[in-house]
Amino acid sequence: MHASQRKDExxxxxxxxxxxxxxxxxxxxxxxxxTLRRDLDQLAKGGLxxxxxxxxxxxxxxAKGAPSGPHLAGVPFSENVTQHLAEKEAIGRxxxxxxxxxxxxMIDGGSTTLQMCPHVExxxxxxxxxxxxxxxxxxxxxxxxxxVPGGAIFPEQNIILSTGGDELMPRFHAPKLFMGCAAVGxxxxxxxxxxxxxxxxxxxxxxxxxxLLVDSSKFGASSGxxxxxxxxxxxxxxxxxxxxxHRAMLKERKVRLIVA
Numbered sequence: 001m002h003a004s005q006r007k008d009e010x011x012x013x014x015x016x017x018x019x020x021x022x023x024x025x026x027x028x029x030x031x032x033x034x035t036l037r038r039d040l041d042q043l044a045k046g047g048l049x050x051x052x053x054x055x056x057x058x059x060x061x062x063a064k065g066a067p068s069g070p071h072l073a074g075v076p077f078s079e080n081v082t083q084h085l086a087e088k089e090a091i092g093r094x095x096x097x098x099x100x101x102x103x104x105x106m107i108d109g110g111s112t113t114l115q116m117c118p119h120v121e122x123x124x125x126x127x128x129x130x131x132x133x134x135x136x137x138x139x140x141x142x143x144x145x146x147x148v149p150g151g152a153i154f155p156e157q158n159i160i161l162s163t164g165g166d167e168l169m170p171r172f173h174a175p176k177l178f179m180g181c182a183a184v185g186x187x188x189x190x191x192x193x194x195x196x197x198x199x200x201x202x203x204x205x206x207x208x209x210x211x212l213l214v215d216s217s218k219f220g221a222s223s224g225x226x227x228x229x230x231x232x233x234x235x236x237x238x239x240x241x242x243x244x245x246h247r248a249m250l251k252e253r254k255v256r257l258i259v260a
Contacts, residue, residue: 004086006031006039011048011082014058021055045118047137048081073193075182076156077133081111087215087239087260092116094260095178095213095237099123103175106203107134109159110180112213120144128172130199132158147172161199169202177207183224184214186249189233190224197225209234216241230255 006029013028014020025036040056043049049056058078092115099105102124107113109131117137120127124143129135132153138144149169151162162169179200181189189212191197204210210233219242231253240259250257 002086003039004089006036007043008082008085010039010043010056014049014056015078015082019052019055019057023054025055042118045137045140047114047117047133072154072157072196075192077111077158078156081114083111084215084217084239087241088112088115090239090260091213091215091237093119094258095211096120096123098176098211098235098237099125102126104128104172106172106174106177106179106207107131108177108179108200108203109134109157110213112180112215113178116178116213128170128174130159130161130203132160161195173206174208176209176211177203178211178213179203180213181218181227184212184219184230184236184246185224186230188226188229189214190226192224194225197227200227204228204232211235211237213237215239216243216246219243219246229253 009029010020010025013025022036026033029036040049040051044051044056049058088111091112096116096119099120100123104126107116107127107129109129114131114133114137117134120138121141122143126145126147127138128147128149130149135146135148138146147170149160149162151160153160182192183190191200210228212233212235214236216239230250233255235256235258236250237258237260242259247257
């Protein structure tokens with residue numbers, strides 16, 4: 001079984017149980033203990049689980065017994081994070097390569113932007129993020145400085161959003177904003193919930209460059225709440241599954257395309 005498939009299986013098992021004993025993992029997957037420990041370490045570094053004595057537990061919105069709270073429309077993070085994982089890992093690695101040592105960046109919450117985190121270690125970035133998953137993934141990195149906005153926690157996505165405007169947003173300006181979306185179409189980049197749209201527009205106002213991280217399955221949709229036009233995006237990082245028509249769409253709007 002390929003490493004990405006094993007990781008998908010591990011996350012899927014955790015979503016069903018909340019806790020996974022290492023001995024059960026060994027029985028379920030045909031891999032050596034050293035390989036499974038490495039998979040768990042990588043998933044923990046990516047903020048998808050927490051290592052505990054004897055196994056691993058799901059963290060954040062996917063954990064059993066998570067507190068209820070305000071909800072957003074769209075696919076919950078715990079479902080989205082397991083979809084197209086290999087492509088998202090490649091996209092995250094390529095996006096991290098766009099960062100320079102010591103700069104300030106904004107990383108919007110999402111299952112694809114989360115995959116940047118293991119690859120920015122050592123860059124001493126100053127990061128503003130609204131994602132508790134990303135905070136968890138970056139906390140252990142020496143030299144990475146973190147800021148978060150104020151607001152309500154939306155458990156299904158594990159992000160912090162202010163519904164009242166700019167008053168809870170730090171005074172922060174960054175050369176680059178890394179963000180994901182629910183869909184990409186000729187009308188622009190889209191999200192399912194208007195609250196998320198408003199929050200992302202506030203981030204866009206504070207950035208010099210908009211860098212969209214999106215796997216190729218998100219292209220082609222033409223409905224949803226528009227965050228911004230495609231022409232406002234500077235760079236799109238996606239995978240090799242992107243169709244020729246969508247490459248042409250980006251080229252027509254003078255968006256730089258990076259295929260991971």
